Amino acid sequence: MQDxxxxxxxxxxxxxxxxxxxxAYAGADLAGVSRFQMPTxxxxxxxxxxxxxxxxxxxxxxxxxxxGVMILGCHPGECHYSEGNYLTRRRAHVLKRLLSYxxxxxxxxxxxxxxxxxxxxxxxxxxxxxxxITALGPNRWVDKR
Amino acid sequence: xxxxRIGVFICHxxxxxxxxxxxxxxxxxxxxxxxxxxxxxxxxxxxxxxxxSIKHAxxxxxxxxxxxxxxxxxxxxxxxxxxxxxxxxxxxxxxxxNIREHCSWIHMQNRREATEKAKExxxxxxxxxxxxxxxxxxxxxxxxxxxxxxxxxxxxxxxLNLANQGFEVHLVEKEPELGGRLLKLxxxxxxxxxxxxxxxxxxxxxEGHSKIRLHMPAVVKAAxxxxxxxxxSVDEGGKEVSFKAGVIIVATGAQVLKPELxxxxxxxxxxxxxxxxxxxxxxxxxxxxxxxxxxxVGARIPxxxxxxRLCCMTxxxxxxxxxxxxxxxxxxxxxxxxxxxxxEFEEYYRxxxxxxxxxxxxxxxxxxxVIGAERVESVRVYDELMDMELELPCDLLVLATPLxxxxxxxxxxxxxxxxxxxxxxxxxxHVKLRPVEFAMDGIYVGGSCRWPADIRESIAQGYAxxxxxxxxxxxxxxxxEAITATVDPKICKGCGTCALxxxxxAIELKESEIRGLEGKxxxxxxxxxxxxxxxxxxxxxxxxxxxRGFTDMQLLSMVNALSGKR
Numbered sequence: 001m002q003d004x005x006x007x008x009x010x011x012x013x014x015x016x017x018x019x020x021x022x023x024a025y026a027g028a029d030l031a032g033v034s035r036f037q038m039p040t041x042x043x044x045x046x047x048x049x050x051x052x053x054x055x056x057x058x059x060x061x062x063x064x065x066x067x068g069v070m071i072l073g074c075h076p077g078e079c080h081y082s083e084g085n086y087l088t089r090r091r092a093h094v095l096k097r098l099l100s101y102x103x104x105x106x107x108x109x110x111x112x113x114x115x116x117x118x119x120x121x122x123x124x125x126x127x128x129x130x131x132x133i134t135a136l137g138p139n140r141w142v143d144k145r
Numbered sequence: 146x147x148x149x150r151i152g153v154f155i156c157h158x159x160x161x162x163x164x165x166x167x168x169x170x171x172x173x174x175x176x177x178x179x180x181x182x183x184x185x186x187x188x189x190x191x192x193x194x195x196x197x198s199i200k201h202a203x204x205x206x207x208x209x210x211x212x213x214x215x216x217x218x219x220x221x222x223x224x225x226x227x228x229x230x231x232x233x234x235x236x237x238x239x240x241x242x243n244i245r246e247h248c249s250w251i252h253m254q255n256r257r258e259a260t261e262k263a264k265e266x267x268x269x270x271x272x273x274x275x276x277x278x279x280x281x282x283x284x285x286x287x288x289x290x291x292x293x294x295x296x297x298x299x300x301x302x303x304x305l306n307l308a309n310q311g312f313e314v315h316l317v318e319k320e321p322e323l324g325g326r327l328l329k330l331x332x333x334x335x336x337x338x339x340x341x342x343x344x345x346x347x348x349x350x351x352e353g354h355s356k357i358r359l360h361m362p363a364v365v366k367a368a369x370x371x372x373x374x375x376x377x378s379v380d381e382g383g384k385e386v387s388f389k390a391g392v393i394i395v396a397t398g399a400q401v402l403k404p405e406l407x408x409x410x411x412x413x414x415x416x417x418x419x420x421x422x423x424x425x426x427x428x429x430x431x432x433x434x435x436x437x438x439x440x441x442v443g444a445r446i447p448x449x450x451x452x453x454r455l456c457c458m459t460x461x462x463x464x465x466x467x468x469x470x471x472x473x474x475x476x477x478x479x480x481x482x483x484x485x486x487x488x489e490f491e492e493y494y495r496x497x498x499x500x501x502x503x504x505x506x507x508x509x510x511x512x513x514x515v516i517g518a519e520r521v522e523s524v525r526v527y528d529e530l531m532d533m534e535l536e537l538p539c540d541l542l543v544l545a546t547p548l549x550x551x552x553x554x555x556x557x558x559x560x561x562x563x564x565x566x567x568x569x570x571x572x573x574x575h576v577k578l579r580p581v582e583f584a585m586d587g588i589y590v591g592g593s594c595r596w597p598a599d600i601r602e603s604i605a606q607g608y609a610x611x612x613x614x615x616x617x618x619x620x621x622x623x624x625x626e627a628i629t630a631t632v633d634p635k636i637c638k639g640c641g642t643c644a645l646x647x648x649x650x651a652i653e654l655k656e657s658e659i660r661g662l663e664g665k666x667x668x669x670x671x672x673x674x675x676x677x678x679x680x681x682x683x684x685x686x687x688x689x690x691x692x693r694g695f696t697d698m699q700l701l702s703m704v705n706a707l708s709g710k711r
Contacts, residue, residue: 029217032246040258052679064708065687081678082648
């Protein structure tokens with residue numbers, strides 16, 4: 001009965017996006033200034049560098065039941081701190097495998113590059129990710145602890 | 146510390162937020178959140194009235210945290226932090242929530258969901274605010290000297306300006322002679338004067354200045370440090386010289402494109418405007434009767450789309466000079482569009498037309514053609530305005546080519562960690578609002594290395610860069626935003642992962658001198674070198690390293706707030 005009920009009400013995912021202050025956060029600001037309309041499901045947390053986000057925190061967010069988590073950082077070669085995004089990229093690779101090992105769909109975590117000038121890309125990434133996570137359906141992995 | 150008492154201010158921003166998000170509903174919601182002692186709406190939080198309402202509420206309700214939900218911290222954080230400081234609250238006990246750019250402006254068709262999202266964003270901001278700590282900004286001394294790279298007119302102007310204000314200047318020039326591009330020019334527009342008058346007086350002033358130390362011929366090999374405290378090493382004629390500087394000005398100029406067009410380099414009577422000036426200067430031009438000049442050679446094309454701006458005026462100047470030397474000569478200027486901005490230049494253009502120089506407009510889809518085997522004999526051009534093909538006799542073809550970036554820009558960009566923009570020129574911090582600064586603190590830029598600039602623009606930009614650079618020199622100390630890393634030596638195990646990932650070598654493993662921990666190997670952050678990226682905090686396996694303002698607890702509390710966990 002529980003299942004039928006969920007199918008009937010439209011699924012609205014809850015997605016978190018960690019945005020680097022220098023690129024994606026500014027890109028999100030630009031998307032706003034440009035009035036690019038997009039789905040309402042993404043919430044942004046500002047960090048100074050995509051490399052500030054520890055993988056544990058992403059696992060925690062998904063274990064808490066959030067449907068998707070994104071890290072949006074500077075394009076390779078454009079990190080404000082020279083090499084922070086390379087660290088993010090390496091971590092993301094390992095994290096995806098870890099997620100699938102513990103039984104969370106790795107697609108629920110996305111790493112994308114969005115520059116400060118790419119308001120349109122920010123909006124496109126939000127749309128794509130929302131569609132992808134909506135198609136995956138609700139995150140049913142719950143922290144048993 | 147006293148229990149958190151959080152004040153939340155929700156901004157209508159006129160109708161920008163209030164027209165979409167139900168602000169009163171968000172205010173009521175904020176009041177229900179843990180530790181919120183006060184919540185209110187403002188029509189414009191950034192107005193005089195909004196700011197004073199924050200200050201008033203801090204005192205009236207004994208607030209020890211402030212959250213503003215409005216626009217973006219990228220523009221308004223300093224304003225609200227200052228409001229807190231004015232009311233006696235440490236400015237780092239402030240948290241920003243973006244409900245305009247990240248909410249109302251991007252969800253204009255969905256008021257209900259936008260309001261729900263705004264509530265959640267406020268909830269996350271309040272959750273983080275509860276864990277904020279007061280911070281002191283780090284102050285570091287500014288070494289009272291500057292390095293100016295480039296001994297052209299922009300660099301010399303900057304160096305003189307700083308030196309005349311009493312600061313020591315290291316002027317680094319890669320050629321064995323000061324003066325830059327100006328040394329190669331024959332006349333300068335619109336005054337038709339020999340540039341040596343100008344150059345000599347500036348060079349003399351620079352060379353004779355007791356505060357200016359010349360490094361020549363020299364190139365910058367390494368630079369480390371930060372605003373107020375750069376360690377620089379230059380290769381000066383084969384030997385290494387090191388010195389300290391508090392600020393750096395980049396004024397390295399540009400070079401003139403040598404084109405692979407119109408058979409330049411193949412036929413002897415095809416020159417660039419710069420070649421022509423050189424020959425005039427050396428008195429080696431020889432006889433001429435029919436001069437054709439072509440503008441926009443290698444400029445405003447797909448691979449080099451920008452307008453170099455100076456070449457039109459250069460062509461007009463040299464066309465006038467050709468007429469002056471031989472009034473019988475026929476002089477044609479073939480152009481795409483003419484850039485004669487400014488009062489004197491348009492007037493100068495008119496005078497040159499009156500003197501008999503002919504201007505013919507060509508189109509990029511129908512480029513002029515060079516006719517001749519050994520030498521140019523004529524130039525065929527389709528005159529767009531007359532709708533007619535012309536064949537112009539020609540014994541001297543002069544090409545106006547754009548200024549292009551210096552070849553060593555990339556290396557300098559890497560050494561100084563300053564960005565290069567489209568087309569290879571140095572990129573200032575903001576195209577309109579911060580024209581002579583880099584995003585990197587303490588490094589400034591002026592002259593043609595930034596964008597093609599004429600002499601007076603170069604001088605003005607040199608002065609402008611100097612006047613920005615003199616601020617930290619004069620103040621004697623700089624403040625760094627307190628978002629730097631900290632280490633808890635009690636928790637730290639001394640594994641060194643933080644030091645390994647730090648891009649700025651700001652972390653060192655050292656023996657602790659703290660009582661009770663003597664001799665324990667722990668990480669230590671050099672706050673002066675820390676740029677506040679937080680890589681170390683993310684890498685620390687046991688939470689000993691934290692980033693101020695972005696601690697694990699602060700980020701986790703936001704994640705938990707969003708997912709409905711405590």
